[in-house]
Amino acid sequence: MFTVVSENSSATFNWLMTELMKNPQVTAKAQAEIREAFKGKKTIEESDIQKLKYLKLVIKENLRVHPAVTILPRACREECEVDGYTIPYKAKVAVNIWALGRDPQYWEEPETFKPERFENSSLDFLGNNYEYIPFGAGSRFCPGMNFGLANIEVPLAQLLYHFDWKLPHGTNSDDLDMSEMPGVSVQRKNKLYVIATPYNPPIEG
Numbered sequence: 001m002f003t004v005v006s007e008n009s010s011a012t013f014n015w016l017m018t019e020l021m022k023n024p025q026v027t028a029k030a031q032a033e034i035r036e037a038f039k040g041k042k043t044i045e046e047s048d049i050q051k052l053k054y055l056k057l058v059i060k061e062n063l064r065v066h067p068a069v070t071i072l073p074r075a076c077r078e079e080c081e082v083d084g085y086t087i088p089y090k091a092k093v094a095v096n097i098w099a100l101g102r103d104p105q106y107w108e109e110p111e112t113f114k115p116e117r118f119e120n121s122s123l124d125f126l127g128n129n130y131e132y133i134p135f136g137a138g139s140r141f142c143p144g145m146n147f148g149l150a151n152i153e154v155p156l157a158q159l160l161y162h163f164d165w166k167l168p169h170g171t172n173s174d175d176l177d178m179s180e181m182p183g184v185s186v187q188r189k190n191k192l193y194v195i196a197t198p199y200n201p202p203i204e205g
């Protein structure tokens, strides 16, 4: 329980910062949205987050390419047939969320980080579309989804509102290290170093 709560959220957050560093145009668009929506505010509250449509798309796209849980282990309850293969009773089946999220059969340019792909799409987090199941699907669906999302949306919005971000001198966004470390949650293999510069929003009044 403690592992899924902290590890899944921290893995997701690490990858989000990585993708934002790798895709400065996405960062600029997300920051413009946040700074326009909260112009004149000293800080961001949880209730403000609903205004941030693009930020939510960024989080959605990040969970497509970097699902914190990559494999769902299952056991077959009765013999059945899938795509012409007989799956015997009790067979162990691994549902690969990572591969589904990058399958070119379902996704245009799957390796490109493009939050806009979700703009006019009905795909949600609820496990109704099997090509996109970052919180699982069915009876073992993640019960912490709403908490997990709020846990990412609020701090991310605050970090993007209050700071500008860049990579350390000599690091290029094109050759950012994207190595993964397998585990309960898929974390970055190596640390991500970023430089934060405080941004002082113009305060009204």
Ligand code: HEM
Pocket (backbone or CB within 6 Å): 001, 004, 005, 008, 009, 012, 067, 068, 069, 072, 133, 134, 135, 136, 137, 138, 139, 140, 141, 142, 143, 144, 145, 147, 148, 149, 151
């Ligand atoms: C971004 C954050 C998170 C992601 C991506 C995530 C994803 C998942 C996934 C894929 C599963 C497996 C579902 C299945 O087997 O079908 C799961 C299970 C679970 N998650 Fe989350 N999770 C996150 C955050 C959280 C949080 C914050 C909590 C608790 C507050 C939580 C509690 C649980 C529990 C208890 C299960 C086991 C459910 C069961 O086996 O019946 N998760 N999560």
